[in-house]
Amino acid sequence: xxxxxxxxxxxxxxxxxxxxxxxxxxxxxxxxxxxxxxxxxxxxxxxxxxxxxxxxxxxxxxxxxxxxxxxxxxxxxxxxxxxxxxxxxxxxxxxxxxxxxxxxxxxxxxxxxxxxxxxxxxxxxxxxxxxxxxxxxxxxxxxxxxxxxxxxxxxxxxxxxxxxxxxxxxxxxxxxxxxxxxxxxxxxxxxxxxxxxxxxxxxxxxxxxxxxxxxxxxxxxxxxxxxxxxxxxxxxxxxxxxxxxxxxxxxxxxxxxxxxxxxxxxxxxxxxxxxxxxxxxxxxxxxxxxxxxxxxxxxxxxxxxxxxxxxxxxxxxxxxxxxxxxxxxxxxxxxxxxxxxxxxxx
Numbered sequence: 001x002x003x004x005x006x007x008x009x010x011x012x013x014x015x016x017x018x019x020x021x022x023x024x025x026x027x028x029x030x031x032x033x034x035x036x037x038x039x040x041x042x043x044x045x046x047x048x049x050x051x052x053x054x055x056x057x058x059x060x061x062x063x064x065x066x067x068x069x070x071x072x073x074x075x076x077x078x079x080x081x082x083x084x085x086x087x088x089x090x091x092x093x094x095x096x097x098x099x100x101x102x103x104x105x106x107x108x109x110x111x112x113x114x115x116x117x118x119x120x121x122x123x124x125x126x127x128x129x130x131x132x133x134x135x136x137x138x139x140x141x142x143x144x145x146x147x148x149x150x151x152x153x154x155x156x157x158x159x160x161x162x163x164x165x166x167x168x169x170x171x172x173x174x175x176x177x178x179x180x181x182x183x184x185x186x187x188x189x190x191x192x193x194x195x196x197x198x199x200x201x202x203x204x205x206x207x208x209x210x211x212x213x214x215x216x217x218x219x220x221x222x223x224x225x226x227x228x229x230x231x232x233x234x235x236x237x238x239x240x241x242x243x244x245x246x247x248x249x250x251x252x253x254x255x256x257x258x259x260x261x262x263x264x265x266x267x268x269x270x271x272x273x274x275x276x277x278x279x280x281x282x283x284x285x286x287x288x289x290x291x292x293x294x295x296x297x298x299x300x301x302x303x304x305x306x307x308x309x310x311x312x313x314x315x316x317x318x319x320x321x322x323x324x325x326x327x328x329x330x331x332x333x334x335x336x337x338x339x340x341x342x343x344x345x346x
Contacts, residue, residue, distance in 0.1 A: 048200075050208050057197045057212070061324040064193035066308035068251040068260055073279045075252065078179035085176055088169040089224035092162060099158040101150060144222060168251075190251055194325060201326075213326055228315055228345065234298025236272040237345075241312045241320035244268070244329045249322045259322045261310050265300055268312055272298075276346050281307045287345040295334075299344050303337035313342070 048056070201209060229235040244267070247258055254263035262283060266276045276286050284302050295301070295313050303309040311321030313334070322329045 006342070048203070050212075053200050054205060054212055055135050057200050060193045060197040060200070062308065064197070064251070064305065065261065065324065066304075066306055067186055067193060069187040069262060069279045069281060069308055071183065071190060071252060072260070073282070074179055074183040074186055074264060076278045078176060081172060081176040081179050082273050085169060085172040086164060088172055092165045092169060095162050095165065099155065099162065102158065110182060123202050126311075133227070133328060152198060187262060194251075197325075215327075215330055215332060231298070233269075233274060234344075235274040237268040237274075237298045237334050240268040240271040240315050241265075241314065241329075243329070244322075245320065247322075247329045249325050249327060249329070251325070260315040261322045264320070264322045265310050265312050269345050276345060278309045283310060284341055284343050287343040290342045290344050292339060292342065295342055299342050301342045302340045304340055305338070307340055309337060 013030040090250075160288050201212070204212065204221070229238060241264065244255070244259060244264060247255075249260060250258035251260045252258050252263070255267040259267065262278060262280045265283060266278060269276050276283050280302060282309055283300055287300070290296075290299060297313060297315045300317050301311050301313050309321070311319030311334070313319050314331070317334055319334050320329065320331055323332070
C-alpha cells in the first residue's frame with residue numbers, strides 16, 4: 001500500500017517536488033528567465049548595458065505614446081459627451097421653466113374656478129406634481145373648455161418632452177462615465193510606462209543620460225522659408241512648428257507651452273486655419289494621402305505600425321516633432337522611426 005501511494009505521488013510530482021517547493025522553484029525559474037531575457041545572458045546578477053537600457057526605454061516610450069494617443073482619443077470623446085450632457089441639462093432647465101410658466105397660467109384659471117366652486121378635474125390633473133399621474137389620467141383634459149384644453153395639452157406635451165430629454169441625459173451621463181473610466185485606464189497605462197522608463201534611465205550615469213537625451217543630429221533651428229510648401233497655409237503651419245522648438249513634451253498637451261506629438265501638429269495646422277482631429281490615428285485620415293517621394297513642407301508624417309507618432313515635415317528629409325518626455329520639440333530625420341505614411345491636410 002505504501003509503495004502504491006508513492007507511485008501516485010511520483011505521477012503527480014514527477015521530480016519529487018512538493019507543492020510548496022514547486023511554487024518556490026517556479027518563482028526562481030521565472031526570475032531567472034526574466035533576467036536572461038532582459039540582460040541577454042543567463043546571469044541574473046548581470047547589470048544591463050546602456051545599450052540594453054536604451055532599447056528597453058525606447059520601447060517603453062513607444063508604448064507610452066501609443067497609450068497617450070488612446071488617452072487623447074478617450075479624452076476627446078469624454079469632452080464631447082460632457083458638452084452634450086451639459087446641453088441636454090440646459091435644455092431640460094429651459095423646458096422646465098416654460099412648463100412652470102404654462103402651469104402658472106393654468107393656476108390662475110384654477111384659482112378663479114375654485115373660488116367659483118367650478119374647478120375642473122382636468123386642471124387638477126395638469127397641476128399635479130406627479131407626471132405619471134398626469135399622463136395616466138390626461139384624457140380628463142377633454143372635459144374642460146377649448147382654451148383650458150389647449151393649455152392642458154401643452155402641459156402634457158411639455159411633460160412628455162422633458163421626460164424624454166431626461167432619459168436622453170441619463171444615457172449621456174452613463175456614456176460620460178464609461179468614457180471617464182476608459183480615460184483613467186489609459187492615463188494609468190501611460191504613467192506606469194513612463195515611471196518604468198524613468199526607473200531604467202536612473203541606472204545610467206549623467207553622461208550616458210545626456211547622450212540618450214541628445215538628438216541624433218543637430219540641424220539648424222532657423223526657420224526656413226518653407227520652400228516647396230504646397231500652400232500658404234502649409235507654410236504657416238511650418239512656421240508655427242519652428243516657433244515651438246525647444247518647448248517641452250507633455251503627454252496630452254496641445255500648447256502653447258507644451259505639446260505631445262499630435263498636439264503639436266494639431267496646433268500648427270490650427271494656426272494655419274485648418275482644424276485637425278486630436279489623435280495620430282485620426283489625423284492620418286484628415287487630408288490627402290501622399291507617398292514618401294511626394295512629401296512637401298507642412299505634410300504630416302506618421303510612424304510605427306500602430307500610427308502612434310506624428311511629425312510635421314519641413315523638407316530635406318526632416319520634420320519638427322515632439323519626441324517624448326525629456327526630449328523637447330525639435331528637428332529630426334524622418335528616418336529615425338519606422339515610416340508609416342503621410343497626409344497633406346486640405
